[in-house]
Amino acid sequence: MGFEVRLFDYLPSGNGYKVRLLLRQLGVPFRLTQVDIVQGETRTPGFLAMNPNGKIPTAEVEPGRFLAESHAICLYFAEGTPFVPPERFERAQMMQWLCFEQYSLEPFIGTLRFWRHSLHRTPEAVGEAYRTKLDGGHRALGILDAALAQEPFLVGGRYGLADVALYAYTHVAAEGDFELSRFPAVRAWHERVRAEPGHVPIDWTPEERP
Amino acid sequence: MGFEVRLFDYLPSGNGYKVRLLLRQLGVPFRLTQVDIVQGETRTPGFLAMNPNGKIPTAEVEPGRFLAESHAICLYFAEGTPFVPPERFERAQMMQWLCFEQYSLEPFIGTLRFWRHSLHRTPEAVGEAYRTKLDGGHRALGILDAALAQEPFLVGGRYGLADVALYAYTHVAAEGDFELSRFPAVRAWHERVRAEPGHVPIDWTPEERP
Numbered sequence: 001m002g003f004e005v006r007l008f009d010y011l012p013s014g015n016g017y018k019v020r021l022l023l024r025q026l027g028v029p030f031r032l033t034q035v036d037i038v039q040g041e042t043r044t045p046g047f048l049a050m051n052p053n054g055k056i057p058t059a060e061v062e063p064g065r066f067l068a069e070s071h072a073i074c075l076y077f078a079e080g081t082p083f084v085p086p087e088r089f090e091r092a093q094m095m096q097w098l099c100f101e102q103y104s105l106e107p108f109i110g111t112l113r114f115w116r117h118s119l120h121r122t123p124e125a126v127g128e129a130y131r132t133k134l135d136g137g138h139r140a141l142g143i144l145d146a147a148l149a150q151e152p153f154l155v156g157g158r159y160g161l162a163d164v165a166l167y168a169y170t171h172v173a174a175e176g177d178f179e180l181s182r183f184p185a186v187r188a189w190h191e192r193v194r195a196e197p198g199h200v201p202i203d204w205t206p207e208e209r210p
Numbered sequence: 211m212g213f214e215v216r217l218f219d220y221l222p223s224g225n226g227y228k229v230r231l232l233l234r235q236l237g238v239p240f241r242l243t244q245v246d247i248v249q250g251e252t253r254t255p256g257f258l259a260m261n262p263n264g265k266i267p268t269a270e271v272e273p274g275r276f277l278a279e280s281h282a283i284c285l286y287f288a289e290g291t292p293f294v295p296p297e298r299f300e301r302a303q304m305m306q307w308l309c310f311e312q313y314s315l316e317p318f319i320g321t322l323r324f325w326r327h328s329l330h331r332t333p334e335a336v337g338e339a340y341r342t343k344l345d346g347g348h349r350a351l352g353i354l355d356a357a358l359a360q361e362p363f364l365v366g367g368r369y370g371l372a373d374v375a376l377y378a379y380t381h382v383a384a385e386g387d388f389e390l391s392r393f394p395a396v397r398a399w400h401e402r403v404r405a406e407p408g409h410v411p412i413d414w415t416p417e418e419r420p
Contacts, residue, residue, distance in 0.1 A: 052353050052356060053310060053314055053353055061299070061302070062299060065299055067302050067303070067306055068306055068310075069305065069306045069310060069313075070309075071309050072303075072305035072306035072308075072309050075301075075305050076301075076302035076305075079298070079301070088289070089271070089275055089286070091285075091286075092271070092282050092283070092285060092286035093277070093282075095279065095281065095282035095285050095286075096277055096278055096279045096282035099280075099312060100263060100278075100279060102309060102313050103279075103313070103316075103317075104263055107313075107317070143262050143263055146262060147262070
């Protein structure tokens with residue numbers, strides 16, 4: 001058989017989940033190699049040869065050609081599918097949401113959730129940053145909530161890559177102590193995202209094949 | 211006359227400079243409205259109506275249609291031009307660099323430079339974060355340097371949007387105390403970027419028109 005996409009990933013990662021969910025919904029088969037970021041497995045010479053930035057998700061998308069950054073990997077597969085709108089302004093709106101996620105949401109919700117959920121740190125152990133991360137995440141959720149109070153999905157009224165990308169960390173925000181009950185439009189959108197065909201939960205893995 | 215693109219921006223911002231440099235090199239005329247982020251001008255009700263995230267650059271790209279996030283604005287204008295490669299893997303590599311910039315470079319170099327250069331904070335006033343930001347920025351510059359030791363430009367051997375985006379903060383990194391002398395391939399690439407037709411410096415503004 002031909003080449004199979006290979007994904008190097010850490011199952012609890014929201015960034016990795018974006019790629020896993022999208023590939024599943026696009027029907028792109030892939031092989032998953034789990035990498036334990038807590039044990040430093042992204043900083044070995046072998047891993048750094050695939051991604052010098054030492055982060056998951058990293059994917060071999062063509063034989064010997066590797067891509068890093070969740071949104072770059074997603075766009076590689078989503079371009080030309082219904083997950084990316086064809087109209088110029090809507091494409092840019094999708095990009096705006098992807099950038100917002102990486103700059104104004106993930107560094108707060110993703111990071112605090114990682115400290116609390118994966119590293120098991122108490123709020124006291126997190127220290128001063130606990131409040132900063134909590135406030136930043138709630139601020140981002142507020143912006144998302146206001147947008148979703150107007151529209152069923154983030155761009156052009158239909159489910160797409162922006163929804164995949166922003167669902168990933170927000171649906172598990174409670175694991176970082178974020179109060180989702182304050183954001184009813186976000187919660188209602190979570191239900192709509194979960195109802196999409198082919199949806200899988202964050203800990204889903206493709207079937208093992210010999 | 212018809213509609214003119216309007217850019218709301220803060221001149222010292224590297225994020226804003228990406229858009230200004232690209233529009234200039236694409237020959238897209240635009241009107242610049244300077245916004246003083248230090249004085250809170252991005253948090254007024256009027257500004258938040260254009261961009262609920264309260265950040266520059268924000269652009270009116272079509273009548274009454276606003277976009278935020280430097281890379282989303284840049285892609286809106288650059289798609290279909292030689293600044294974005296047409297080949298699938300190279301497009302994804304460009305996206306990977308844009309994501310790297312926003313997640314692994316700008317929060318270190320852009321933020322420390324803003325504190326030192328725009329807010330005039332001393333390293334002592336910055337405190338513990340001074341070393342974290344400095345180390346993170348040098349790490350990002352190291353990754354960039356290794357890539358640029360192999361290739362004249364970031365993607366496909368030719369100047370494009372990834373170069374515009376990564377040039378913006380790295381060329382003024384010294385204003386945040388980063389040691390560019392340690393990264394000779396980055397410095398040589400800065401010279402190549404500056405030699406591109408239509409290049410303008412970070413404080414360039416379009417001609418005032420009545």
